Amino acid sequence: MTIREIITIPDPRLKQVSAPVETVDDDLRALMDDMLETMYAAPGIGLAAIQVGVPKRVIVMDLAPEGGTPEPLYFVNPVIEPTSEEHAFYQEGCLSIPDVYEDVERAAECRISYLDYNGDAQTLECTGLLATCAQHEMDHLEGVLFIDHLSRLKRTMAVKKVAKLKRAAENA
Numbered sequence: 001m002t003i004r005e006i007i008t009i010p011d012p013r014l015k016q017v018s019a020p021v022e023t024v025d026d027d028l029r030a031l032m033d034d035m036l037e038t039m040y041a042a043p044g045i046g047l048a049a050i051q052v053g054v055p056k057r058v059i060v061m062d063l064a065p066e067g068g069t070p071e072p073l074y075f076v077n078p079v080i081e082p083t084s085e086e087h088a089f090y091q092e093g094c095l096s097i098p099d100v101y102e103d104v105e106r107a108a109e110c111r112i113s114y115l116d117y118n119g120d121a122q123t124l125e126c127t128g129l130l131a132t133c134a135q136h137e138m139d140h141l142e143g144v145l146f147i148d149h150l151s152r153l154k155r156t157m158a159v160k161k162v163a164k165l166k167r168a169a170e171n172a
């Protein structure tokens with residue numbers, strides 16, 4: 001397993017729509033293993049393949065409490081549908097938008113249908129943080145970022161903040 005580089009805004013690849021996976025094979029499992037290791041190292045709770053520059057419809061997540069037993073989830077070709085009319089606000093962050101945290105309104109509950117690590121069809125009912133995380137990661141597959149759900153002012157501030165952090169890191 002290899003830790004891969006996580007791309008950050010304004011990398012244009014983050015705006016790309018990812019393509020469906022044709023088969024869940026060892027190559028894809030190797031990608032998912034790398035993604036999981038990259039996510040744990042960051043650390044983060046969710047990662048889409050495009051965030052390591054691979055435009056495939058693949059997501060990994062792990063919402064287990066820090067220090068607990070890992071509970072990795074792998075989603076290939078996921079399809080999501082809201083299962084509640086209720087909405088919820090959660091403060092979100094993104095490994096591709098470092099140090100920016102803002103409240104985003106999303107469906108409170110959703111159902112995600114996908115192929116798992118072995119290529120078997122699964123369905124998962126999501127509530128709470130899992131529902132938020134699933135919708136955030138699904139957005140990545142469509143080239144949408146959580147800051148796209150914010151007001152223009154907040155989005156502009158977020159983009160500027162990341163640019164400033166990058167400049168500071170380059171000059172350090």
Ligand code: ZN
Pocket residue numbers: 093094095096136137140
């Ligand atoms: Zn993200």
